[in-house]
Amino acid sequence: MSTDIDAVHPLDTSGARLSIKKPVQRFDRQGDLSDRERTEAAMRAFMHEFGAVTATYLESCIHCGMCAEACQYYVQTGDPRYTPVHKLEPFKQAYKREAGPFALFYRMFNLKPRVSADELQNWQELLYDSCTMCGRCTLICPMGIDIARLVGQARHGMFQAGLVPHELWAVAERAEREGSPLGATPAVFKDRIAWLSDEHGVEIPVDRDQADVLVSMSSIEIMKYPQAIVATAKVLNALNEKWTIRLDGYEATNFGMLSGNVQWQKDLSMKLINAAVKCGAKLLILPECGHAYGAMRWDGANVYGKPLPFEVLHISEYLARSIAGGRLRVKKAAASVTFHDPCQISRRGGATQAPRDVLAALGVELREMVPSRMGSWCCGGGGGVVTIHRADDLRYRVFEIKMKQVDDTGAEMLVMSCSNCRQTFDDGQAHFKWDKTAHSLLELVADNLVQ
Amino acid sequence: MNLLDFARGAAMKWSLAVFVFGIFWRLTGILLLHRTHDYSVPRAHGALLGALRTIIARSWPRREFRARTAYGLAVSYAFHIGLAIVVFGFVPHILLIRSLTGLGWNGLPDGVIYFCAVVTLIALIMALIRRVTHPVLKLLSNFDDYFSWVVTAAPVVTGLLTVAHYGARYETLLALHILSFEVLLVWFPFGKLMHGLLLPVARGQTGAFYARRGVNP
Ligand code: SF4
Numbered sequence: 001m002s003t004d005i006d007a008v009h010p011l012d013t014s015g016a017r018l019s020i021k022k023p024v025q026r027f028d029r030q031g032d033l034s035d036r037e038r039t040e041a042a043m044r045a046f047m048h049e050f051g052a053v054t055a056t057y058l059e060s061c062i063h064c065g066m067c068a069e070a071c072q073y074y075v076q077t078g079d080p081r082y083t084p085v086h087k088l089e090p091f092k093q094a095y096k097r098e099a100g101p102f103a104l105f106y107r108m109f110n111l112k113p114r115v116s117a118d119e120l121q122n123w124q125e126l127l128y129d130s131c132t133m134c135g136r137c138t139l140i141c142p143m144g145i146d147i148a149r150l151v152g153q154a155r156h157g158m159f160q161a162g163l164v165p166h167e168l169w170a171v172a173e174r175a176e177r178e179g180s181p182l183g184a185t186p187a188v189f190k191d192r193i194a195w196l197s198d199e200h201g202v203e204i205p206v207d208r209d210q211a212d213v214l215v216s217m218s219s220i221e222i223m224k225y226p227q228a229i230v231a232t233a234k235v236l237n238a239l240n241e242k243w244t245i246r247l248d249g250y251e252a253t254n255f256g257m258l259s260g261n262v263q264w265q266k267d268l269s270m271k272l273i274n275a276a277v278k279c280g281a282k283l284l285i286l287p288e289c290g291h292a293y294g295a296m297r298w299d300g301a302n303v304y305g306k307p308l309p310f311e312v313l314h315i316s317e318y319l320a321r322s323i324a325g326g327r328l329r330v331k332k333a334a335a336s337v338t339f340h341d342p343c344q345i346s347r348r349g350g351a352t353q354a355p356r357d358v359l360a361a362l363g364v365e366l367r368e369m370v371p372s373r374m375g376s377w378c379c380g381g382g383g384g385v386v387t388i389h390r391a392d393d394l395r396y397r398v399f400e401i402k403m404k405q406v407d408d409t410g411a412e413m414l415v416m417s418c419s420n421c422r423q424t425f426d427d428g429q430a431h432f433k434w435d436k437t438a439h440s441l442l443e444l445v446a447d448n449l450v451q
Numbered sequence: 452m453n454l455l456d457f458a459r460g461a462a463m464k465w466s467l468a469v470f471v472f473g474i475f476w477r478l479t480g481i482l483l484l485h486r487t488h489d490y491s492v493p494r495a496h497g498a499l500l501g502a503l504r505t506i507i508a509r510s511w512p513r514r515e516f517r518a519r520t521a522y523g524l525a526v527s528y529a530f531h532i533g534l535a536i537v538v539f540g541f542v543p544h545i546l547l548i549r550s551l552t553g554l555g556w557n558g559l560p561d562g563v564i565y566f567c568a569v570v571t572l573i574a575l576i577m578a579l580i581r582r583v584t585h586p587v588l589k590l591l592s593n594f595d596d597y598f599s600w601v602v603t604a605a606p607v608v609t610g611l612l613t614v615a616h617y618g619a620r621y622e623t624l625l626a627l628h629i630l631s632f633e634v635l636l637v638w639f640p641f642g643k644l645m646h647g648l649l650l651p652v653a654r655g656q657t658g659a660f661y662a663r664r665g666v667n668p
């Protein structure tokens with residue numbers, strides 16, 4: 001594949017969701033490895049994953065099928081291929097044959113055949129297009145198997161085999177090379193900050209040598225919801241924080257993680273970590289982005305290889321804390337609101353209460369979706385799925401669950417704290433000509449600050 | 452040596468040996484694999500408590516999942532509870548356990564046991580029918596699922612035949628019953644029956660993971 005990524009994979013940042021333009025010809029097999037080399041590369045990556053925790057999960061499945069009932073893809077289509085644990089079949093097969101306690105027998109008598117490149121290719125759609133790693137299946141499994149974690153691990157092998165969906169590979173490669181998956185390069189970001197700062201008359205400190213708080217952003221915000229940058233600045237300025245944005249480390253999304261490239265995941269995380277260390281930040285604020293929270297709050301220290309020398313908070317946690325401490329004051333906002341829990345922040349991240357505390361401070365009537373919080377349905381765009389054109393039809397089908405949930409609340413306003421969910425909602429809204437618009441919790445706070 | 456002596460003697464000894472050694476092999480093969488340290492700052496402490504909580508709480512589905520899982524769960528609970536009552540409540544079983552371990556307790560009336568055994572068998576058959584007809588289960592199922600079903604159902608069937616003195620001499624039926632249980636013992640470490648022992652480990656891991664992240668499952 002050509003390395004001229006702009007020519008081969010031009011970005012499309014004008015639509016309701018951001019990705020590369022719909023490819024005329026798909027490249028879902030990267031590189032020119034032979035089938036054998038692909039399998040071997042996948043196996044090497046899989047072997048890294050087969051530790052005690054993963055092995056326990058892979059050994060425990062009783063084939064009860066309950067996980068299917070939790071997964072949006074199965075529930076909406078009735079297609080058994082979307083059964084969560086079935087998505088792991090090649091990963092499980094590799095484990096049994098190569099690493100499990102009876103691997104020797106499996107190999108000796110060929111009880112489990114070697115995983116083939118074709119098999120991996122066939123599973124690409126199951127491991128990427130139809131899994132947002134939302135973790136709902138983890139919540140239902142009677143054996144407690146964390147299927148979402150295993151899907152993330154299986155993706156590591158898929159990347160090494162060069163079997164990532166075209167769009168996801170392209171944006172991940174761009175992120176690794178340019179620092180942003182969606183063209184929010186340092187130069188673009190700097191321009192935007194200057195423009196926003198001018199237009200809104202708000203001070204946005206950039207590249208301070210020393211700061212207490214380092215603010216990171218999602219490319220989706222920079223390119224699609226730049227008002228989020230203004231909102232963040234308004235809040236931090238109102239709190240008199242000594243804060244900064246740094247052009248050597250600002251991107252919080254991690255498409256290395258989503259696509260399954262461990263090295264790229266590390267490269268992207270280290271940029272942010274290094275920037276925070278350089279300016280002596282005590283706190284790193286993560287933007288309204290779900291997987292960014294997983295990548296830094298929970299994986300950041302492990303990528304770093306030791307505890308992070310600063311605290312990591314999602315912006316909703318930061319808002320809740322500032323409000324609770326009496327430092328940030330807000331006035332009453334809309335009358336009734338329903339809140340969409342971004343999976344990676346809530347069910348997978350534990351920051352479920354913070355946005356609700358913020359909404360309570362805003363004096364709104366919170367009308368919870370059923371189910372919400374832990375059991376909440378995914379928007380269908382996580383795990384990199386929203387970038388994949390091939391997955392659009394399926395994504396719209398699962399989005400129907402979410403639309404119904406929102407409609408059933410009868411709330412006036414729909415709020416969330418993840419810009420990736422938000423663009424998925426925007427795209428769904430455009431597709432279904434739906435009358436509900438997604439709003440950002442942060443922007444709602446910034447619009448209702450008491451100065 | 453007749454069949455019954457064999458079932459009670461050498462076969463019992465060997466099947467128990469395979470059972471114990473197999474479990475040891477499988478568990479060490481899993482649990483001694485590498486572990487990585489998690490450097491992230493936990494939101495809350497109490498991983499052990501979280502593990503215990505999930506080990507217990509996961510026995511019952513969350514509210515939002517109940518409607519979609521009720522039938523499968525009811526069937527599975529029926530044969531699990533039925534098996535437990537029959538295995539641990541039948542007087543001859545208790546006598547055997549006492550002779551092996553020295554531990555004993557009062558049994559249930561035979562009539563109750565027979566009733567439970569029949570219910571267990573019916574539930575097992577319903578589970579099997581579900582497995583061969585439900586599209587998801589059909590897709591997931593492999594040799595292990597069917598073979599494990601056979602070795603679980605066989606002792607129930609042979610047990611019922613034995614107490615009913617039906618189909619052969621009592622001694623032969625009893626020998627077959629014991630042998631069928633021994634097959635279950637031998638298969639236990641190698642297939643899905645191991646979930647009995649893996650359950651607390653797998654659930655505990657996830658419970659600890661949730662506790663660390665402050666997720667309230
Ligand atoms: S993580 Fe979510 S999308 Fe993926 S298999 Fe589980 S329930 Fe389905």
Ligand code: SF4
Nearest residue numbers: 061062064065067141
């Ligand atoms: S719910 Fe758990 S045990 Fe049941 S099939 Fe799915 S992964 Fe396996």
